[in-house]
Amino acid sequence: MAFVSASIYKKAIALAQKEGLNKDFIASLEPGMTTAAHIPMELLLQVYETAEKQLSPGFGLRQGKQLDSNDYGTLGLSWKTCLKAVDVLRNVKRYMVLVTNDGSIELQEGPLETRLILHRDVYRNGIKTANEASFVMLNGVLKEVSGRLLQPIQVSFKHKFSHELYFSEHFNCPVICNASENALTYNTKDLQYSTIKADKFIHKFLVERMEEEKSKLKVEVDILSQEINQLLEQSISSGIPSLEQVSAYLGMSARTLKRRLSERNLSFRKLIQKKQEETALHLLSNTNQSIGEIAFLTGFSEQSAFNRAFKRWTGISPNSYRKEI
Numbered sequence: 001m002a003f004v005s006a007s008i009y010k011k012a013i014a015l016a017q018k019e020g021l022n023k024d025f026i027a028s029l030e031p032g033m034t035t036a037a038h039i040p041m042e043l044l045l046q047v048y049e050t051a052e053k054q055l056s057p058g059f060g061l062r063q064g065k066q067l068d069s070n071d072y073g074t075l076g077l078s079w080k081t082c083l084k085a086v087d088v089l090r091n092v093k094r095y096m097v098l099v100t101n102d103g104s105i106e107l108q109e110g111p112l113e114t115r116l117i118l119h120r121d122v123y124r125n126g127i128k129t130a131n132e133a134s135f136v137m138l139n140g141v142l143k144e145v146s147g148r149l150l151q152p153i154q155v156s157f158k159h160k161f162s163h164e165l166y167f168s169e170h171f172n173c174p175v176i177c178n179a180s181e182n183a184l185t186y187n188t189k190d191l192q193y194s195t196i197k198a199d200k201f202i203h204k205f206l207v208e209r210m211e212e213e214k215s216k217l218k219v220e221v222d223i224l225s226q227e228i229n230q231l232l233e234q235s236i237s238s239g240i241p242s243l244e245q246v247s248a249y250l251g252m253s254a255r256t257l258k259r260r261l262s263e264r265n266l267s268f269r270k271l272i273q274k275k276q277e278e279t280a281l282h283l284l285s286n287t288n289q290s291i292g293e294i295a296f297l298t299g300f301s302e303q304s305a306f307n308r309a310f311k312r313w314t315g316i317s318p319n320s321y322r323k324e325i
Contacts, residue, residue: 002041002102007071009044012063016051019062025050037073038217040266041102042274045126049315052129057163060129061170064136068144072099074210076141079195081203085146086191089116092138095210098217102130113153114191118182123281124314128159131182136170138184145195154185224260225271232275240299243268272299277313280306284322291318 017026029043051059069076075098079088086109093105093116103120116138122128135155142150155171156179167175231249235241241249246268247257261267276298283294295306310318 002100003038004041004044004100004102005072005098006036006039007073008067008099009039009047011066011071012044012047012051015063015066016047016055016059019051019055019059021047021051021054040270040274041100042270045124045130048126048129048133049124052125053315058166060132061136061163061166063129064133065140065170067133067137067140069141074206074213075099078203078206078210079141079145080197081199081206082145082195083198083200083203084191085142085148085150085193085195086114086188087195087203088142088145089114089138089191091207091210092116095214098210098213102127110188112188114186114188116184120182122159123278123285128157128161131157131159132161132167135182135184136167139171142191145197146193147196148193150186150190150193152184152186154183156181156183156185158182225266228268228271229275232272233279236275236279236299237297240272273309273313276300276309280310280313280318281321284318294318 013026013029017023029046048059048063069079072079075091075095078091078095082088082091089107093107096103096105103118106117106119108115108117118131118134120127120131122131135157139150139152151172154174154176155167156176158179158181160178161167164175164177227250228246231241231246243257244254247254250257252260258268261271279298280294283289283297287294289297291306292303295303298306300306300309307317310316310321314321316324
């Protein structure tokens, strides 16, 4: 299951509330999630998608502008003590998983240009906002730690948006939508500036700490949810397994499974819904199967129930989603 740092979620909620997001929607979100260091990515995407519908355009830009290094834990501290601005991007590449496991970073360092590429498929509308906020945040962090306005020479997003002007004015460079990749491109020489608080020894200590956190996070977060997801992937087309069936397969009682999921701020119901949603989005995007067939393959006995669930997940109907992609 995809997760994201709770601090990013909290900031998104605070901004959305300030801008007048529907209070009933905020009250409907999972209680207690913000007590953990990480939450399901699903919750953040719900906030982003609702904000984009109910608030003024460009929520991703405004979210990115309010995020800074203090919102990223040890990774954020490492940014402050990097020797050069380019090390910020290198640490993002190596330790993005401390913030979220949804996507990955590729860094292409050339003699003239350096490109940071965010590999994250736009499988739903909230991902568009997440990608926008990530790039705005990163560019802001480079300015924060270097004390200089390090402007990119080009920004590109894989998705299409109607507020391109906002981003062109913010980055002060060409911003391309419907591109082949999500990318921030800088002049390589501009990234060689030293940071304000460069400290080789503290940075080395923080890197060692991030390695420890990375190893621990991989063990704690992935194993149980991966096992359940694999089982759901194998069985979902023939019917949704019960909690008792899954717990028996994993060699534990249903009560123990519920407790272990709760400790990770997860629920069996949410895992099933997430797998159904992922399966539906994949089939709608990559196959020509009918909506009825996809409903059956995602564990629904009736297409009408699938249509209602899909609209609850994404805000639009399956047919509308297929037309948009």
